[in-house]
Amino acid sequence: MSGAGLARLSSIYRQGVLGRRPVVPADFAELERRARRASSARAWAYVAGGAGEGRTMRRNREAFGRWAIVPRMASGAVDRDLSVRLLGARHGTPLLLAPVGAGALMGADSDVKIARAAAATGTTYVFSNQGCNPMEECAAAMGDASRWFQLYWSKDEGLVDSLIARAEAAGAGALVVTLDTTVLGWRPQDLNLGSLPFSRGEGIAQYTSDPRFREIAAARPAQPAGEVTLGAIRTLLAMTRNHPGGFWNNLRSPAPRASVETFLDIYSNPGLSWDHLATLRDRTRLPVVLKGILHPDDARRAFDLGADAVVVSNHGGRQIDNAIASLDALVTIRDALGPDPVLLFDSGIRTGADVFTALALGANAVLLGRPYMYGLALAGQRGVEDVITNVVAELDLTMALAGTPDIAAITRSALAAA
Template identity: 70%
Template sequence: MTTESTSLPDPATATGSAAAPGPGRARQSLIYRAGVLGRAPQVPTDFATLETRARAAMSARAWAYVAGGAGSGATMRANRAAFERHALVPRMASGHVSRDLSVELFGRRLPTPLLLAPIGAAAMVRADSDVHIGRGAAATGVPYILSNQGCSPMEDVAAAMGDAPRWFQLYWSTDDALVDSLLRRAEASGADAVVVTLDTTMLGWRPQDLNLGSLPFSQGIGIAQYTSDPRFREIVRERTADPGRAKGDVEVTLGAIRTMLSISREHPGSLRDNLRSPEPRAAVETFLDIYSNPGLDWETLATIKSRTSLPVLFKGIVHPDDARRAVEAGADGIVVSNHGGRQVDGAIASLDALPAVRAAVGEGMPLVLDSGVRSGADVVKALALGADAVAIGRPYMYGLALAGGAGVRDVVANLVAELDLTMGLIGAETVDDLTPEILTTGPAAGTSGPP
């Protein structure tokens, strides 16, 4: 038997008094009490088991897209090795009964330093994926960075989240009017910030997808922000009205028929009407032509501050010189990320890049660490090395695969619980206590002594 999924304890009561045990002990108590009744958690509490069960629940194409990386996977392995090289050095008898996990980002006090990273085409894992993720995030108070390659319009996700915090990820299109339209919609949808992704001006070499010939966007999956956008629809209409842009006939195969069905199902409107219309296919072709801009440069990026009133973060920074350029271009924050190892094989681990980026931009610039985070202890290490917040990706997608929005919620609750317990066990009372002094490093960091 399995227990019902459980939510993160109320942050208003989870910290700050002896009577409130904190999210770590509260989460343990929920799980152990259910265990007395013979019920195990629906969502595993460790990443390895979570990943194994999620793989069994996902299609081969969904698994390849979510779990796969660039090339040989060296960057994915480097991300994990970087966390493993750093070991925590616990201190005893701190006297702290509870912890304050809260952080402030862009004028909003958040209950924890966690965010949900943007992941496109999540409907490969579960229908209405973005709405499920948004609800799971809202249940925990953790901001969800809505993907520009989402499967539901941002307005629908915002409605599902209510007043819960959210950001919006922007891929800089080759059409500037589309960039402006997406930014206006993000503002109107209540986004607290915009995350401009810089490391995906082209798709990296991803063998797991390539070996299956699987690109979700070519199936119409992951382009809902575009097909719901007035500027994008205008471009599609212009193309379908231009006979010079007409595409040749498609070879009729079973695969082609399945693709057309997928495109027609994903496109706004009825399946019957879409199958008769050239617009759904034209929308996919238009998206593939313009969604990202390989010629993106710092001069263009510097125009972002005139395009939106929202705080802007640049995502994909791993070099200190690029961090400085980002500040010069008007960045209000930086996401130190190698895209989860999905873009460049053999790249530097995000955690290894973090200290140099922090040194380059100083203490006042908000930094988010993304890529390779698998546990609450990982979160502690990232914060100690200079991050102000930490974004998770694959773990919550695996929760989505197992239990929808409740699975997302439970993955976050487990991470927060482990974060809280780890902080307590090493003697930290607040996030500000997490400094480089709590770490030691080396080839055998897990067995080395104090620094």
């Protein structure tokens, strides 16, 4: 994606001559401010919120402030090569879209719009296991563009196999197993609203579209009706709208409620262990990526079990309050494991300069999360495209100004302790 930075500058400034300003702000602070204004309280709590007192979220950002880029002059490089090779495939940039659950809180048909934006920008999209559109719909929207699939390990092993098989059939390039959400973290923003999207049928489309899950839900014994309140009626209506099929048929059916209750019972396995993960090589032909690694010993064990890559991540600060910053963990893990293992990174990426810093500290590629969701809230598919384009453009300009002609040239020598 040579020249991405200058092309973006030219596009925005040419529109400025005509009196047009970008719908999606070029800086993260304004992007966040406008997205919050455009979002409901429930949506903002879920997408922007973090665990506990928010210390891990703050720590993720503070970690970037401890490093400074040291530009080198007169490199003579007119063009930059932003491409990287990951898990046997060439990617146009080192940026992927992280899986974000319950995206429809920020905009209808969220996952399909994100998928189209990813395809339009040549960016790999990691389909969320807690998405609001089935993976098959997202794959169809992307054509031949690159996608991976995130897996939450269910209590039901048959459902695990069914989701893996569907991901393979949908053309996923890798299976990304999330390890750090065997139980939900303490999230005060959601708790203060009494709001869990999944309890309303939001973010469970991969399940309600799955034959094994539907079989489990259909066999669930009928539950007695609970207390009837205005809130309960609204929740029932939300379940009905979010369930596959017609609204009126769903309203008369026990299926929407049974699906929600089944999901809440089995979607994640608190007993997930390395023994479970050791079975993956026999269960899928896809490259395996383990997401949520923060300790060098866990990274070593992952690769010893045959993982092809790990994602150094604290789930964007959403699971444990006062956890180590992902960027600090990246440095420790890269130093411990050496240059060869494939380390991906997320949690705290906001700008192209952040991407540069993470790459210099040992990441092979990074995953972007909240910023593109904010773009979705502001302008749908176009908003996601604009956020991706802005981050890539800033990365390209940072590389040009720092004297790094390609991704391989971004090493720790490009940084200094701030």
